[in-house]
Amino acid sequence: MTNIENCPRCGRIFAKHFRDVCPSCLKDIDKEYELCSTYLRENKGAIITELSESTGVSIRQITKFVREGRISLLNAPNLSYPCEVCGTLIRESNLCDNCRTRFQKDAKKSTSTFASRAEDSKSSTSAANSYRINRD
Ligand SMILES: [Zn+2]
């Protein structure tokens, strides 16, 4: 079955296979990536606002590249990206320390099983797998 969807980037209708955006946006994004990686090669000390202004690529898109591992922070010692919640610049995970702590507290409050569930995710994964096998 083919998924026909609107591209979240340009709104065009496309057949969704393995990608989240349409082929033409995919090309644009590749071009944007090239711009970023070239700029970073020549300006290793660049920060994200500088990178964004010089390349015309949005901070949002640069953040995506970093999260996807396409842009390595190892080669860009000053590059950090905004926390998903408050926008503080960070270099790992999706949240800054403050938001992470707050989030963990909230998670504990609402579901006390959350932490333990995350810890034995290995066994629950295999349980989920066998569940799927049984269903098929
Ligand atoms: Zn598109």
Ligand SMILES: [Zn+2]
């Ligand atoms: Zn934050």
